Amino acid sequence: MSPHFQPVALEHASRLINHGPTVLVTSVHGGRRNVMAAAWSMPVEFTPPRIAVVIDKSTFTRELVMASGAFALCLPGAGIVDLTYAVGSDSGRDTDKFERLGIAARPGPVLGMPVIEAGCAAWLECRLIPERHTEAAYDTCFAEVVAAAADARVFSNGRWHFGDDNAALQTIHHLGAGNFVRAGGVLRAKA
Numbered sequence: 069m070s071p072h073f074q075p076v077a078l079e080h081a082s083r084l085i086n087h088g089p090t091v092l093v094t095s096v097h098g099g100r101r102n103v104m105a106a107a108w109s110m111p112v113e114f115t116p117p118r119i120a121v122v123i124d125k126s127t128f129t130r131e132l133v134m135a136s137g138a139f140a141l142c143l144p145g146a147g148i149v150d151l152t153y154a155v156g157s158d159s160g161r162d163t164d165k166f167e168r169l170g171i172a173a174r175p176g177p178v179l180g181m182p183v184i185e186a187g188c189a190a191w192l193e194c195r196l197i198p199e200r201h202t203e204a205a206y207d208t209c210f211a212e213v214v215a216a217a218a219d220a221r222v223f224s225n226g227r228w229h230f231g232d233d234n235a236a237l238q239t240i241h242h243l244g245a246g247n248f249v250r251a252g253g254v255l256r257a258k259a
């Protein structure tokens with residue numbers, strides 16, 4: 069485990085993806101593992117923490133997630149934007165993207181999903197909530213977050229801390245066609 073990663077209380081897990089970061093969906097089943105990029109994820113419930121993510125039925129990820137009933141969302145920092153785009157640009161059906169791209173991962177604490185910490189700001193381990201209709205009709209998969217952790221240099225005490233000192237760990241947001249913006253322009257609304 070990265071020395072910078074600290075567990076995130078489950079009641080704060082929704083804050084990790086509240087601002088719509090691009091995520092890496094990781095999965096493993098039957099000796100095969102995989103990772104893909106996903107721009108479309110969101111929280112849907114605070115407690116218990118539940119999320120939704122669109123995982124297209126053509127992806128190898130979808131196959132593994134349906135088989136294992138689990139996945140993890142890892143939040144890439146700006147420092148690994150190229151890697152994020154790479155894992156979203158081809159399929160892991162025939163090659164192990166972790167091996168090919170030199171991505172280090174370890175089994176998550178509850179479900180054993182591959183969690184990526186190097187270059188990432190946070191991860192959430194998720195148990196699929198089977199919803200056959202939304203999966204089939206909209207490729208939208210619901211899940212409960214069962215464990216979460218974040219790099220304390222950018223998220224601690226249930227809050228993001230975006231500043232000049234952690235730009236490489238700030239989350240990225242997909243504009244389309246490989247263009248991203250980095251989180252960090254924090255605005256504080258008056259009460």
Ligand SMILES: Cc1cc2nc3c(=O)[nH]c(=O)nc-3n(C[C@H](O)[C@H](O)[C@H](O)COP(=O)(O)O)c2cc1C
Pocket residue numbers: 090102103104105106107108109122123124126127128129130152153155156157158159160161242
């Ligand atoms: C930035 C980015 C965001 C993406 N967002 C999604 C998404 O939200 N849902 C989805 O199904 N595919 C999304 N994709 C496409 C998948 O990552 C892509 O199809 C991937 O090759 C699937 O890999 P796999 O077959 O190894 O699972 C995105 C790709 C990129 C580059």
